[in-house]
Amino acid sequence: MNKIKLLTTIGLCSFILGACGTEETSVKDSNTTKIAQSESIVIEEPGLDELDQSTTDEIAKIGSEDEEIDWEKINLNKLQFKEYIESLDEQEETSEETLTIISSSMPDDNTIEIIISNSDKSEMSELTNGFFAIMMDSFSRQLYLSSDYSDGSTQPTILIKDNVGTIISEETNFIEMGGNE
Structure with missing residues (x-):
């Protein structure tokens, strides 16, 4: 659960920082955030x-x-x-x-x-x-x-x-x- 909160926080921070830049930077940061989030999400195996x-x-x-x-x-x-x-x-x-x-x-x-x-x-x-x-x-x-x-x-x-x-x-x-x- 802490990993999800961390990823959400990182995603939101990246989105906010991206929105503050130029439109080109904003699109690039948004795409990077989506890729980072999709690659970082780890589905925990059942115990x-x-x-x-x-x-x-x-x-x-x-x-x-x-x-x-x-x-x-x-x-x-x-x-x-x-x-x-x-x-x-x-x-x-x-x-x-x-x-x-x-x-x-x-x-x-x-x-x-x-x-x-x-x-x-x-x-x-x-x-x-x-x-x-x-x-x-x-x-x-x-x-x-x-x-x-x-x-x-x-x-x-x-x-x-x-x-x-x-x-x-x-x-x-x-x-x-x-x-x-």
């Missing part, structure tokens, strides 16, 4: 709260072991994808020994950064962090590829770190489980 029910149902399956996601039904615009990534840190912790996402963001259009905290300090925590990174990478990457950020060929960099800055995973393609070689 996550405006997703259709079939998309919402598919996104709700993310992380479920029992239901397969139909990725063909998911196509997020850039705002919706960014809101989804930024909302990952809003999940509630369910127990003391749970991984928690403490920060999730997109520093740029091709990078997703997730910072986690694992209250488990046993020898198994590294393994838990690794499996969590694989899961988060897989779903975040697939969701990215189902969004308007994707050009169909470029993969995002997905960076997953712990709360002390240790990189758990930094991948530019789907993580593949290696076999015994």
Whole structure:
């Protein structure tokens, strides 16, 4: 709404200033104002709260072991994808020994950064962090590829770190489980 007020104010000021000049300048300024207004108006994309029910149902399956996601039904615009990534840190912790996402963001259009905290300090925590990174990478990457950020060929960099800055995973393609070689 503030953008509309700003554009209206700029348009009115340009019109008034243009009217004060010569007739030739007035026509030129009026045309410039119309072009500037038409190029500056940005229609805001709908957010996550405006997703259709079939998309919402598919996104709700993310992380479920029992239901397969139909990725063909998911196509997020850039705002919706960014809101989804930024909302990952809003999940509630369910127990003391749970991984928690403490920060999730997109520093740029091709990078997703997730910072986690694992209250488990046993020898198994590294393994838990690794499996969590694989899961988060897989779903975040697939969701990215189902969004308007994707050009169909470029993969995002997905960076997953712990709360002390240790990189758990930094991948530019789907993580593949290696076999015994």
